[in-house]
Amino acid sequence: MSIETKVIELEEVSIRFSGDSGDGMQLTGTLFSDTTSLLGNDISTFPDYPSEIRAPQGTVAGVSGFQIQFGNKKVSTPGDLAHVLVAMNPAAVKANAKFMMPGGTIFYDSDSFTQKNFEKAKFKTDDPFTELNLLDYNKVPVPITQLTREALIDLEIDNKSILRSKNMFALGLICWVFSRPLDYIETYITKKFGKKPLVLESNLKVLHAGYNYAWNLQHMTPRYVVHPAPIEKGLYRNINGNQATAWGLLAASEKAGLELFIGSYPITPATEVLQALAERKDLGVKSFQAEDEIAGICTSIGAAFAGDLAVTSTSGPGFALKSEALGLSVIAELPLVVVNVQRGGPSTGLPTKTEQSDLLQTLYGRNGESPVVVVAASTPSDCFHYAYMSAKIALERMVPVVLLTDGFLGNGTEPWKVPTMAELPAITPRIARDAATFKPYQRHPKTLAREWAFPGMDGFQHRIGGLEKDEAGNVSHDPANHQLMCEIRRDKVEAVADMLPQLEVVGEAAGDLLVVGWGGTLGHLDTAVRELLAKGTKISLAHFNYIKPLPSNTAEVFANYKKIVVCELNLGQFVGYLRDKLPQFKYTQFNKVQGLPFTIHELSAQFLKLIEE
């Protein structure tokens, strides 16, 4: 071609696909992500969708988005701001204007820019870009609807199906812009629609139409080049946090030699954990969709009593409903893993948005002295590891463990170097062996974990329950005994610290500012801290995956910094816990509760301000 294409070489680039919730943007984003991973780029993705399944078409409330960042080095976040926006209608432009990088490119379906759609998106004028002050952006109008229609003119296909394939046009277009080959997507579509030849043909036609259109239009389309990232050798796959959680639990059950039982009730954004396990009956999973959240945990407690690796999954409101039963597993001392994929609260709150506001509920939200182990995953793929470790702790220490993830981790994907079972640490459930000496609440002298005997084991018959008992397992209302048992249950949880890795920091072991975070904010905190480190700032990051108990060297680490700032997506829950547990330090805090992750930009600005103060 004689016409020159503007080629922009970037280390990392962030793209946002956006349209009506029925426009297929999540699929478009996912297919683009998979293609990009296969090319050897590191990626991080984040779907951002409304809680309504199909909010009114064309409205801002109905906009569903999918953001992906990929790069030629490690990518830890989906990106603060997008370089490129694909907008299927005016509402998508409106909803995403604030997430656009100044000077970025907006591809939009010009056929959708009609008076009617301006009104639906509540624009006051017929010039959305001026109204949103998006003048300095590279705006590329593409008549996506019309071109899709023309691509399919020879096929006997109804209007609804034509409109439904618009997303493939956008996908083809973006693949050209980012130099992605179409073969992976073609294989996917062929597999999915192999039995529906007409749908298959139309999707492939439109995909190519989009790709070719961009190629033909290259004089006005910038082309981006992002080289592959140097990645550790091995077998990779893309995985989201919910699937990784489910698979981590499966791995633990296989390692422990126990069957896996999950009792659960569907709730956004945790449902996929249940779904991913229900799919694995081939690995012997007993999945039980309960009548409510309470039955979800109670069936699991029953399964734990009966000798399974028992799990229940939920999100904030469901976790609240499980509180009383969780207390039963505390006093009965049964192994149980509760997964809480946190979302915006209180009450129904922001069901599809992310937040870290269930920490205090998890630590304290039960009647009585009711300690549980609290673990938090920090990336989509490390949900596998922390789910595995949660099960290991529960089974070896006879204690309920709550694994906190969140909507951002649960739905976000990243490439993951898959481990083999042989690499994973052993799990040795405390199953009783000697009937002659067995007593239900006899403990290991150091870990204080009792032994586990379940129905079917001859000679181990015993009764347990929610009433306080003495060390022999007999019901006891003795005042001194109750205090002793409360202390034992507390100490048993604290003793788990001996299984945990030491807290490590990113950056120097001493300095001006220690950034403290926990759970799903790792990608953003790590990126912000590393950027400042590269500029010579004396900053470090201590990120927590084990909340209760804390790693045993926590105070030692904290002591080496002039200032500590605790960053979390709530109004200050972990910082409150730290103030209680380690009151000798002075903490500042940085909090955000907007249902969105931190941005690197806002973190860096805050850190610099704190260092300068």
Next chain:
Amino acid sequence: MQDTLNYTLKDFKSESEVRWCPGCGDHAVLNAVQKAMANLGIRHEDFAVISGIGCSSRFPYYVSTFGFHTIHGRAAAIASGVKCANPKLTVWEITGDGDALAIGGNHFIHAIRRNIDLNIILFNNKIYGLTKGQYSPTTDRGFVTKTSPMGTIEDPFVPGQLVLGAGGTFFARCVDNNLKHSQEIFEEAAKFKGTSVVEVLQNCVIFNDGIHETISDPKSREERQIFLKHGEPMIFGNNRDKGIVLEKGKLRVVRIGENGIAPEDVLVHDAMDQDGFLHQSLINMKYPDFPVAMGVIRAFPSKVYNEAMEAQIVEAKSKSKIGSVDQLLSSGNTWRVE
């Protein structure tokens, strides 16, 4: 197997001291359940007794098998988990009218709907005993209790109606003071595959003494109760001269030999009828218009949840290419970085 297991009631007594009030109906039910357990030919370690909260829910402590005294209302859910986790177990759920029908109503109906193979013993004394005398969901309208000083203003649940409404496959009724009959019923409940609900009319000697006396008094038992047996005519009375007939879609009590009523006019009990219409009518029979129906009212064998769960796992294992976590992790869309 039965030949090798010679258990007696004693084998099922635990060392814990039984702490129900003297004269409480629960003592007799405990004995009947223990005798039933000894007779079933099931290994001692394969029993699990799960309860919720309430006087009767102390039951597991007094049985020497595996037992779990859980939380208020949740026994059905916990027992469901136990049975699904290990379908080889014989799982008994001990519950009361408050535990199963008020705070645990949801779990009760859904366990029945799923038809999980549980034996649910529902102690119905029409009162909250452990909290010392408040009305329950089975308390009759107008009854005065500590929380209804002017009488309740709500109609009670009839447990059998709930069971039928939830698609129940097994419902039986017995009275605490009729130990032999109770034991028989418990054995039948245990042998039935599916959720067996046995409503035990039980006397609370402290807070609701005599609540079932009109019908439970052994002296008038034969006149005021009818003991139903599958395949046998519905005959009752001290002289075995009264029967139940169906007339214009409704049950009626008749005297055999009067008004031309012959023994063959009397209904024959069919517990295995899928259609619950007659079972419903039998459940609703009230004294003095009718004798109160005792025995196995409904036992319709149907698909059992825990069996279907096992079958799906067997099927999935036989068809799937994935047989281990390693295979799962490397399945689907993966790529290798060299």
